[in-house]
Amino acid sequence: MTNTDIEVTNLREIGTFEGSLAQRVYLSMQEAILSLQFLPGSVVRKGLICEKLGVSRSPVSEAIARLSNEGLVDVVPQSATRVSYFSMDDIREGTFLREALELASVAKVAWDRTEDQMAQINRNMRLQSLLVEDGDFPGFYQSDEEFHAMLMHFTGYPRLKTVARMVSLQVTRARMLLLPTPGRATETLDEHQAIVDAVRDQDPDAAQKAMRHHLGQLMPRIEALAEKRPELFQSR
Amino acid sequence: MTNTDIEVTNLREIGTFEGSLAQRVYLSMQEAILSLQFLPGSVVRKGLICEKLGVSRSPVSEAIARLSNEGLVDVVPQSATRVSYFSMDDIREGTFLREALELASVAKVAWDRTEDQMAQINRNMRLQSLLVEDGDFPGFYQSDEEFHAMLMHFTGYPRLKTVARMVSLQVTRARMLLLPTPGRATETLDEHQAIVDAVRDQDPDAAQKAMRHHLGQLMPRIEALAEKRPELFQSR
DNA sequence: CTATGTCAACTAACATGTTAGTCAACCAGA
DNA sequence: TCTGGTTGACTAACATGTTAGTTGACATAG
Structure with missing residues (x-):
């Protein structure tokens, strides 16, 4: 099992987007996923994203919720969330x-x-x-x-x-x-x-x-x- | 301006639904809106819903976020959210x-x-x-x-x-x-x-x-x- | 060496405290 | 009476603390 985990460095700063914090975080993460800078299967760590973007867990959680119902990430309750594989x-x-x-x-x-x-x-x-x-x-x-x-x-x-x-x-x-x-x-x-x-x-x-x-x-x-x-x- | 405000009493208890709290709150609220027990234009008050359903504001917020992007409620940032009118x-x-x-x-x-x-x-x-x-x-x-x-x-x-x-x-x-x-x-x-x-x-x-x-x-x-x-x- | 049970670390989900923006009521002036 | 500005109550948005469930590593038994 290729334990690809996380690559947070290449995530656009939210200053370049507009809207609420949640919206900006969402756009930034979506861009990273769609451009394959977040690879399928890699684990998304809330903590690291909060740190990188300088926001608390609330807007990040909302962003992940949206990405989840779009099918771009798979959330395992009480455990982890990872970038979805191509299907x-x-x-x-x-x-x-x-x-x-x-x-x-x-x-x-x-x-x-x-x-x-x-x-x-x-x-x-x-x-x-x-x-x-x-x-x-x-x-x-x-x-x-x-x-x-x-x-x-x-x-x-x-x-x-x-x-x-x-x-x-x-x-x-x-x-x-x-x-x-x-x-x-x-x-x-x-x-x-x-x-x-x-x-x-x-x-x-x-x-x-x-x-x-x-x-x-x-x-x-x-x-x-x-x-x-x-x-x-x-x-x- | 007909100040129709809120009618929280007729909101199905979340015990009858399944899934996460957020999911259950979402389903309960959606049902109330679709069945017109929440009338268009009436203000949705988080506090009352929390009280009625016995949960905190987190799952209610997530539920409202979903209803919002479905267009069933209109959220005015930092102010209020109300049931959307028919359009x-x-x-x-x-x-x-x-x-x-x-x-x-x-x-x-x-x-x-x-x-x-x-x-x-x-x-x-x-x-x-x-x-x-x-x-x-x-x-x-x-x-x-x-x-x-x-x-x-x-x-x-x-x-x-x-x-x-x-x-x-x-x-x-x-x-x-x-x-x-x-x-x-x-x-x-x-x-x-x-x-x-x-x-x-x-x-x-x-x-x-x-x-x-x-x-x-x-x-x-x-x-x-x-x-x-x-x-x-x-x-x- | 393999299979199974236990446990510790980590996570999402949830609860609660804090901040700042909005709206409407109220008041003063015309 | 009507208009314009001020203010205060209320809210969503955000930050942070807490809880409980899952996973995978490790030890132990076969």
């Missing part, structure tokens, strides 16, 4: 839920989009293009996220983005391990364009089909990953 | 999210259902029939919930039911005000049967169509309700 079951479920929400969103947006919204989407697409040409993959990753967030925003349902993010947190974490390649970025761009074309044409069915195809590219790549890095996945 | 925007959004999940579920289940699962569904349908004949509306309401929960269960995704419940809590609360009528129960039964038929035939498109029609019946009835009981809705 193909969880990832598959997250993908399913995410797809359900994305499909509903894109259909609605295709139906009742405005010209102003189309202009914003096109602006984002041009940005994506530029970033791919420049080979700026982190930047492209971010504009990709923005593209999807934008579509959800245009539904007019404010919680949608939050829910979608929550259900697919495990997927987000897994994506961190997928190295972006020029080829994949170009493909992604084309897939996005197909979605945009269908939204422009106000064709909900075509938009859903394009979105389904786009999202369908992800799972196979994650499955390949599970073979390469089995130590990050559940052993049971 | 047509929230209800519309909850309906949208719920539909997205139900449609994805029913399509998947129609695709890969087993014969054993069909048998379970049919058993539930016969139960619904009996309860309608007997005029047992509370019983029918419950078997209705079970019908939808069963479909989600058959997807094989365990969190799905939880997420669906969470996103549509506001809708659930609003439904409490809709008096069940014999006519509506019979209609519901027919709509369910149409869904079941499509699942039996392994026809995902038809299943989605039937589900969409079924879920579409709810919003108009809630909108009518908003006219009748405006005091429960946001005034802003």
Whole structure:
């Protein structure tokens, strides 16, 4: 049993976040987990986190409670809490839920989009293009996220983005391990364009089909990953 | 300003629930809010709840935190927390999210259902029939919930039911005000049967169509309700 | 050497004390 | 009567002390 325990040093100071202490601690810890600076299986020690961030156990407890119901940490009552392992079951479920929400969103947006919204989407697409040409993959990753967030925003349902993010947190974490390649970025761009074309044409069915195809590219790549890095996945 | 404040007496004792204290307090409070024994706009007083349930402020605080991110209470930092008003925007959004999940579920289940699962569904349908004949509306309401929960269960995704419940809590609360009528129960039964038929035939498109029609019946009835009981809705 | 029972150390969960922010009632002035 | 500022009571948020349950190491028996 590789007794990986704790790595608290690389945890962003809470001064850079805003909100209540609990909120800031939550964001800091979530970032560390999603960016894999807290490795799956390692034990989260309240005391060390309190010390590192300079707060008491109350806000840390609340943060851990939130991370727990998001499935990012596993709490063993009266004992310990550790960073959850990757689980193909969880990832598959997250993908399913995410797809359900994305499909509903894109259909609605295709139906009742405005010209102003189309202009914003096109602006984002041009940005994506530029970033791919420049080979700026982190930047492209971010504009990709923005593209999807934008579509959800245009539904007019404010919680949608939050829910979608929550259900697919495990997927987000897994994506961190997928190295972006020029080829994949170009493909992604084309897939996005197909979605945009269908939204422009106000064709909900075509938009859903394009979105389904786009999202369908992800799972196979994650499955390949599970073979390469089995130590990050559940052993049971 | 109708200074409705608090009604703590009708709050189920936590002895009847299981889990941690925080979990039990959460369930007890959620039940009171969903069943409208805590009215929208009334102030939630930690002290009184602690006294009534015989616990300290810690588990109550955690319970309130959860209710807050579900949108069932509004917390004003350093001041007060009150039961949230009904909001047509929230209800519309909850309906949208719920539909997205139900449609994805029913399509998947129609695709890969087993014969054993069909048998379970049919058993539930016969139960619904009996309860309608007997005029047992509370019983029918419950078997209705079970019908939808069963479909989600058959997807094989365990969190799905939880997420669906969470996103549509506001809708659930609003439904409490809709008096069940014999006519509506019979209609519901027919709509369910149409869904079941499509699942039996392994026809995902038809299943989605039937589900969409079924879920579409709810919003108009809630909108009518908003006219009748405006005091429960946001005034802003 | 292996299996089992005991025990000590550590933890989350819970209780309670403290702080600081918010809101509404009240009062003074117009 | 109405407006604006002041104040005090009340609250959530945070800090800290306490309790009880779990885990894993170690010793002991087979």
